[in-house]
Every structure is written in structure tokens, then in C-alpha cells.
Amino acid sequence: MAMSIKFTVTLTIFLLIGVGLAGLFMQPHVSYDAWNINKSSFPANASSEEKLTFLLSYAILAPSSHNSQPWKFNVSGNQIDIYADKSRWLQYADADKRELHISLGCALENLLVAAEHFGYETNVTYLNEGDLVARIRLEQKSLTAQVPAQAPAQAPAQDSRLIDAIVARKTNRNAYLDRPVAEADLQKLQDSAKGFSKDQGIQFYLTSDPEIRNKFRNLEIVADQTLYADANYKAELGHWLGQGVMGPTGVQALATQLAVVFLDVGPEETRKDAELVNSTPVLGFISTAENDSISQVKVGQAFERFWLEATALGISLQPMSQILEVPETKAELTEILSTGIGGLGYSGYLQHIFRLGYAEPVEDHSPRRAISEVLI
Ligand SMILES: Cc1cc2nc3c(=O)[nH]c(=O)nc-3n(C[C@H](O)[C@H](O)[C@H](O)COP(=O)(O)O)c2cc1C
Numbered sequence: 001m002a003m004s005i006k007f008t009v010t011l012t013i014f015l016l017i018g019v020g021l022a023g024l025f026m027q028p029h030v031s032y033d034a035w036n037i038n039k040s041s042f043p044a045n046a047s048s049e050e051k052l053t054f055l056l057s058y059a060i061l062a063p064s065s066h067n068s069q070p071w072k073f074n075v076s077g078n079q080i081d082i083y084a085d086k087s088r089w090l091q092y093a094d095a096d097k098r099e100l101h102i103s104l105g106c107a108l109e110n111l112l113v114a115a116e117h118f119g120y121e122t123n124v125t126y127l128n129e130g131d132l133v134a135r136i137r138l139e140q141k142s143l144t145a146q147v148p149a150q151a152p153a154q155a156p157a158q159d160s161r162l163i164d165a166i167v168a169r170k171t172n173r174n175a176y177l178d179r180p181v182a183e184a185d186l187q188k189l190q191d192s193a194k195g196f197s198k199d200q201g202i203q204f205y206l207t208s209d210p211e212i213r214n215k216f217r218n219l220e221i222v223a224d225q226t227l228y229a230d231a232n233y234k235a236e237l238g239h240w241l242g243q244g245v246m247g248p249t250g251v252q253a254l255a256t257q258l259a260v261v262f263l264d265v266g267p268e269e270t271r272k273d274a275e276l277v278n279s280t281p282v283l284g285f286i287s288t289a290e291n292d293s294i295s296q297v298k299v300g301q302a303f304e305r306f307w308l309e310a311t312a313l314g315i316s317l318q319p320m321s322q323i324l325e326v327p328e329t330k331a332e333l334t335e336i337l338s339t340g341i342g343g344l345g346y347s348g349y350l351q352h353i354f355r356l357g358y359a360e361p362v363e364d365h366s367p368r369r370a371i372s373e374v375l376i
Contacts, residue, residue: 030244030367034060037167039160042118049075051118052138053371056080058114058166060368062304064103065321066090066237067245067366071107072131074376078138082108083131083376090240092232093325101293102352104133105300110166111136112301113308117163126294133297165308170365172316175279176357180208185313186282189356192309196302201289204306205337205346206356208282215336216323217277223322223329224273228266233325235261245367273322280355285337287348299351316359324353 037057043050052075059082064070070088074081082104089100108124115122120138127133186206196202207213227233240246242257259265277283286303288295310317323329330350337346 030249031370032365032367034368034370035167035365037061039117039163048078051140052078052080053375055111055114055118055120055138056371056374058163059107059111060371060374061166061169062103062106062110063169063171063307063319064106065094065099065319066240068100068103068240069245069369069374070100070103072374072376080111080136080138081132081376082111082134082136084133085374086131090236092230092236093227093321097293098296098324098351099321101133101296102300102303105297105302106304106307107300108134108136108297109301109304109308113162113166113305117160126297128293133293161312162305162308165311169307169311170362171318172359172362173276173318174316174359174362175276176281176316176355176359178279179281179358181282181315181356181358185315188313189306189309189315193302193306196298196305200295200298200302201348202295202299202302203287203346203348204302205285205287206282207285212336213277213280213283216283216333217274219323219329219333219336220273220277220320221270223326224270225266226326226329227322228264228269247366249367273320276318277320277355280357282356284354284356285346285350286352287346287350289348291349295349296351303352303354310356314358315356316361317354317356319352319354321353324350 034057041054043054056073056075059071059073060069068088068090070085072083072085074083084097084100084104086100089097094100112122112124115136115138119141121141122139123137125135125137127135190204190206193202193204197204238257238261241248241260242254244250244253247253248256284306286299288299307317323333333353334350337350
């Protein structure tokens with residue numbers, strides 16, 4: 001008996017040392033280099049492909065669910081194709097690929113903002129062919145237009161507000177301050193998405209109604225409890241946390257992965273999310289007229305443009321997807337919004353949710369894969 005206790009203790013110590021060493025050697029490598037992009041480095045005299053690849057440096061800074069960065073790009077001549085990288089799809093959190101397509105739309109919008117800044121005219125064809133989601137043709141205006149001989153090779157610099165916001169934007173998961181967002185700013189944000197509302201049937205609903213916030217918080221609690229009771233969801237979340245792409249990095253990332261998978265972190269995460277909702281002055285909802293992948297890519301575009309405007313205005317934002325990841329809470333929220341509480345006049349398919357407010361700034365960016373890793 002004494003022998004077997006000694007043996008078990010020795011084995012446990014060896015296992016712990018083994019896991020620790022494996023953790024040290026197998027630390028996921030993450031990089032923040034992608035954020036060191038500088039507008040003045042645009043290779044104005046290089047080949048078309050090199051210039052378009054530079055524009056992609058902005059696309060890869062886009063937000064994506066679990067920072068999965070589920071994109072691949074092909075650059076050829078004056079054309080960029082955007083593909084979904086399905087190996088990075090969150091099959092449990094995002095069974096219907098809604099978040100995957102929204103993430104791709106965010107990357108597309110960053111690309112278009114950068115292209116506009118550097119004087120390109122763009123033409124986007126949306127596709128639903130295998131993994132190909134969008135084909136963008138880009139023409140540099142200054143090269144095609146009749147310009148005086150002394151004109152610079154690069155088009156005149158555009159307003160830098162949005163392209164600078166691409167590099168400044170971060171998800172802010174702090175509690176938000178007890179301070180209302182000015183009506184004029186909310187209107188500016190609504191206006192930023194107007195083009196998408198009119199042409200694409202995409203609607204933004206912003207509300208400060210405490211009754212909706214309370215109902216929303218209660219649904220958030222149910223959604224969190226449901227998700228954290230699901231071993232597959234936890235394994236998937238743990239996998240991405242273990243990659244060091246959301247929050248902790250290195251050995252800490254691996255420890256966080258083990259905690260999410262093996263410990264009962266659900267109650268604590270649920271409590272934190274409820275508090276975050278309680279601190280939120282404005283909740284935002286996005287709906288579409290159609291429920292297809294192309295509409296979802298366009299939601300990503302509209303949402304990213306909205307987020308860039310918010311960043312430029314000093315307003316913080318955090319997407320909150322849990323309620324939409326559980327069919328029952330998604331249906332209940334749709335029902336609540338459809339009854340017109342707070343005069344939202346809601347209609348359509350619910351695609352995305354976020355909270356908005358003022359907050360202490362977030363210090364660090366999250367890591368990104370290098371361009372070389374996402375080029376086909
Ligand atoms: C479609 C989509 C869904 C997201 N859902 C959540 C969410 O539920 N909770 C959250 O904290 N962040 C969410 N995010 C934000 C991502 O986690 C974040 O963009 C990613 O970790 C990269 O960090 P960054 O935005 O600071 O660059 C979501 C982002 C997208 C595009």
C-alpha cells in the first residue's frame with residue numbers, strides 16, 4: 001500500500017514536470033508585428049501585386065471570432081480573392097458559419113478602407129463558390145486618370161481617420177463607464193452604416209433601454225451556462241485560448257486552456273459577462289433581410305466600418321456572440337426585439353450583437369498571423 005502511494009506520488013511529480021517542460025517547449029508562437037504597419041511604407045513604385053499585398057496588411061488587422069483569422073488571400077495582377085479558411089472555422093460556437101462570414105466581411109472592409117486611402121477604385125463581386133467569398137478588382141485612380149505629368153505617382157492622401165482607426169481598434173472587454181454615449185455620436189455611427197442599410201437590407205439597432213438591457217443580461221446568463229456545459233464548446237474555446245491569440249500567451253495560454261477544459265470556469269465567466277452587460281450604456285444589434293452567407297459578409301463590412309467610426313470617436317466596443325450561439329436564446333432575443341420594446345421597430349434575421357460605451361483603454365493588441373501565412 002505504502003509502495004503504491006509512493007509510486008503514485010512519484011508518477012504524478014514526473015507527469016507534472018513533463019507537462020511543464022512540454023508546455024515550455026511547445027509554447028505557441030504569437031506575433032504582434034502586423035500592427036507595426038506604417039502608411040508611409042506604401043510601395044508606390046512597386047508592382048501591382050506588391051502594392052495589393054501591402055493593402056492586405058490592413059485586412060489582417062480585422063477582428064474575428066476567437067481571433068481565429070479565418071481568411072486566405074490570393075493576389076494576382078490587379079485582383080484580390082478572399083477565401084474562407086475552413087480549417088479555422090469554429091464548428092461548435094459557430095455551427096452555421098455566421099461568425100466566420102462576418103469575420104471575412106470585417107477583413108474585406110479593412111481592405112477597402114486601405115484601398116480607398118491609397119487612391120484605388122474598387123469593384124467587389126460577392127461569391128458563394130466553395131471557399132471563395134469575394135473577388136475585388138482594384139484600379140489606382142492616379143494611374144488611369146488623365147493627370148498632369150508632375151502629379152505624384154501615389155494618389156493624393158485621403159482622409160486618414162478610418163485607416164488610422166484600423167490600427168487603433170481593439171476589442172474592449174472592460175466594464176464600461178456610467179456615461180451615456182452622446183446622441184450626436186450615435187447618429188454619426190448609424191450614418192456610417194447607412195450605405196449598407198439602404199442597398200443591402202442591413203439594419204443597425206442601438207438601444208439604451210434598461211428593460212432591453214435587463215432581458216438581454218438574463219439571456220446572456222442562460223447562453224453562457226448552456227455553452228459552458230458543452231464539452232465540445234469548451235474544448236474549442238480552450239484550443240484557441242491555448243494558441244495564445246486571445247489574452248494570455250505562452251505557458252499561461254496553455255494553463256488557461258487546461259482551466260477552461262477541465263475546471264468549472266462557467267459560473268465565474270457567466271458572472272463577469274452579466275456585470276459587463278450591466279455596465280453597458282448602449283447595446284447594438286444587426287439584422288439582415290436575407291439569411292445567407294453573402295448578407296453575413298456584408299454585415300461584417302458594415303459592422304467593421306461602424307467599429308472604425310466608433311474607434312475614431314473614442315467609443316469602445318465589444319461583440320457579444322453567446323446569445324446567438326445558442327438557438328433557444330437567439331430565438332428569445334429575436335422575439336424580444338420583434339415586440340418593439342423601446343420602439344426599435346426590429347425586423348429581419350438577427351446576425352450580430354455588440355455593446356458600446358466609454359471605458360478605460362485596452363493596453364495591448366491581440367496577435368496576428370503574418371501576411372506570408374495567409375497568402376495562397
Ligand atoms: C463575428 C465576431 C464575433 C465576436 N464575438 C465576440 C464575443 O462574443 N466576445 C468577445 O469578447 N469578443 C468577440 N469578438 C471579438 C474577437 O474576439 C476579437 O476581434 C479578436 O479576439 C481579436 O482581437 P481585437 O479585436 O482586439 O483585434 C468577435 C469578433 C467577431 C468578428
